[in-house]
Amino acid sequence: MHELMIIGAGPAGLAAAVYAARKRLKALLVSGDIGGQVNQTLGIENYLGYQFIEGAELIAKFESQVSQFPIDQKIGTRISRLGEITDGFEAISETGDGFQARVVLFATGKRPKKLGVSGEAEFAGKGVSYCAICDGPVFAGQRVAIVGGGNSAVGAALDMVRIAEHVDLVSLTPLTADIILIEKLVEASNVSVYAQYQTEKIYGNAFVSGIVIKGLVTGEEKRLDASGVFIEIGLAPNSEPVKDLIELNKWGEVPVSCANETTMPGLYAAGDVTDVPEKQIIVAAGEGAKAVLQAHRYLQQLAK
Amino acid sequence: MAAKVVVYSTPTCPYCKRAKDYLTRKGIAYQEFNVAEDREKAREMIEKSGQMGVPVIVVDNDLVVGFDQAKLDKLLLK
Known part of the structure; x- marks a missing residue:
């Protein structure tokens, strides 16, 4: 069993992976893709260290930094449900695979909202x-x-x-x-x-x-x-996998404390899927780092 | 024999750039068509893939819509 499972590989999840590796946590990073919403961002002018960088290039830099570390990765795997088990959590993928960990960092971000009108699904990709x-x-x-x-x-x-x-x-x-x-x-x-x-x-x-x-x-x-x-009508949080575990806010976001704790011990959340006030790449990255440091402290207490 | 890889893309699409970077990192040569400028190739892409999103990546006779790394890996291994 992994000590930490990070679900989502946008800026929050990737920053979390770096911090997890530096704490020598036995960690698993599981996500449908790498980069999340940054994949839909042309240019970025407000991420510190770069006056201008393309979204794709920033993801590539994040990805290569994470790949320096021995973090297990399951990319291309979307989690549809997270549940409690003895001693931790189990995440179930869309294809029915199960992944277990003592603690979880949920950092699944947001996705474009659907209009919900006739023809929308039928013509997705066809105009x-x-x-x-x-x-x-x-x-x-x-x-x-x-x-x-x-x-x-x-x-x-x-x-x-x-x-x-x-x-x-x-x-x-x-x-x-x-x-x-x-x-x-x-x-x-x-x-x-x-x-x-x-x-x-x-x-x-x-x-x-x-x-x-x-x-x-x-x-x-x-x-x-x-x-x-x-x-282009805004974004919806990818919070469905935890909706039965914790109470979401009225926008469907995961409420977190300033230490990224959810109401469930051992379940942390970071980035755009949470109720953090600002949805920014730099904020999400910072939140991911902060959440892992908290999760690490929690794991140390469990070990005592 | 190495697979023949074709990428239909637009210059602004971050997924296209990531797909092309990925192929380059793997040392795979590809031919690229900019469907924003080349209307003929845009028509060809829509005809082949039955949809209008980019990127579309053709590996020999197989087709990947979007930057689907897992599917791309599978086709390149063939």
């Missing part, structure tokens, strides 16, 4: 995308729709007006993005903003051909032609 910076350029010269009104939606719209034929921005609320971004966007000649419009449906045949929206104020229904639909 529906949750990563505008990844897939946006595939739609150069075409009509696209972006759903959302915050910084990531308006940022995606700003990127797309430069390459798409036309961009429709559809937001359920008045735009909440920074005013500087909105001002830049409305300067573009090939954008239409539908604020306070609900996205009702995504339709098409083999691929997306458009969306249906409905004005919340006007009640009017409109069909917008689009071959790409980018959904």
